[in-house]
Amino acid sequence: MDPQIYQCRAGIDCFGATIEGIVAQIADSGRYSAQTSENAHVVLAEVLNNIFEHSYGGETGGHIQLSLFLEDDGIYIETLDFGLPMPGLAIPSPTLPDPGIRTEDLPEGGFGWYLIHTLAPSPQYLRRGNTNILRFTVK
Amino acid sequence: MNLQSRTEDGILVLTPDTTRIDASSAVYLKDQFRASTEGVSGRIVMDLGDVNFVDSSGLGAIVSALKVLKDRKLELAGLTPVVAKVFKLTCMDQVFIIHNDIDSALLAKDADAA
Numbered sequence: 695m696d697p698q699i700y701q702c703r704a705g706i707d708c709f710g711a712t713i714e715g716i717v718a719q720i721a722d723s724g725r726y727s728a729q730t731s732e733n734a735h736v737v738l739a740e741v742l743n744n745i746f747e748h749s750y751g752g753e754t755g756g757h758i759q760l761s762l763f764l765e766d767d768g769i770y771i772e773t774l775d776f777g778l779p780m781p782g783l784a785i786p787s788p789t790l791p792d793p794g795i796r797t798e799d800l801p802e803g804g805f806g807w808y809l810i811h812t813l814a815p816s817p818q819y820l821r822r823g824n825t826n827i828l829r830f831t832v833k
Numbered sequence: 834m835n836l837q838s839r840t841e842d843g844i845l846v847l848t849p850d851t852t853r854i855d856a857s858s859a860v861y862l863k864d865q866f867r868a869s870t871e872g873v874s875g876r877i878v879m880d881l882g883d884v885n886f887v888d889s890s891g892l893g894a895i896v897s898a899l900k901v902l903k904d905r906k907l908e909l910a911g912l913t914p915v916v917a918k919v920f921k922l923t924c925m926d927q928v929f930i931i932h933n934d935i936d937s938a939l940l941a942k943d944a945d946a947a
Binding site for chain 1: 856857886888914
């Protein structure tokens with residue numbers, strides 16, 4: 695099946711509408727469980743945030759091309775952006791804090807990649823020229 | 834995003850007037866939580882019944898709200914399915930007192946009756 699391709703300008707104020715539009719399209723296709731749609735929602739939000747905050751440095755942002763492949767065995771997501779490469783050319787894989795941790799030591803960040811790894815196992819990253827390519831599969 | 838504030842039966846109820854708590858609203862939540870809870874000594878419940886999505890930034894802001902209270906508890910009410918999933922996957926459901934909805938939160942005799 696041909697992918698749906700979305701072009702967006704990275705910016706935290708516009709992601710909500712873009713993501714809700716994509717999630718509505720996934721739901722309208724009638725091909726996926728509520729759980730799969732929810733997982734795709736979380737993954738899309740975290741992926742776009744990461745590109746905005748890290749690849750584009752969280753300021754003016756830049757261009758993101760997002761391709762969505764609605765396949766029988768899952769939802770395939772590919773993003774292209776033209777910002778900074780991932781540190782070490784690798785996807786971060788943070789772990790959760792010890793649940794017995796004191797309140798004052800609780801982390802306020804680092805949840806994003808944890809959620810992505812959990813909901814879209816084995817994300818892929820490629821750097822080609824000045825382009826970051828990320829691929830995720832949500833089942 | 835605004836954090837609406839009201840008091841019911843001596844309980845401070847805070848309600849974000851947004852359906853999404855994400856990177857664009859997280860910073861407002863943190864600041865307004867601090868302002869709304871200053872000097873408040875009773876129970877504090879955040880009503881998330883209208884919030885259908887929380888991302889990692891929003892989750893971080895709610896964790897930072899808990900930290901503002903230091904040794905006191907923050908109660909959350911009305912987690913919708915995606916919000917509940919994000920809390921559960923990150924184990925943050927274990928650091929808050931969570932009520933099914935705002936009515937059951939208000940009926941609970943104290944924070945530990947959840």
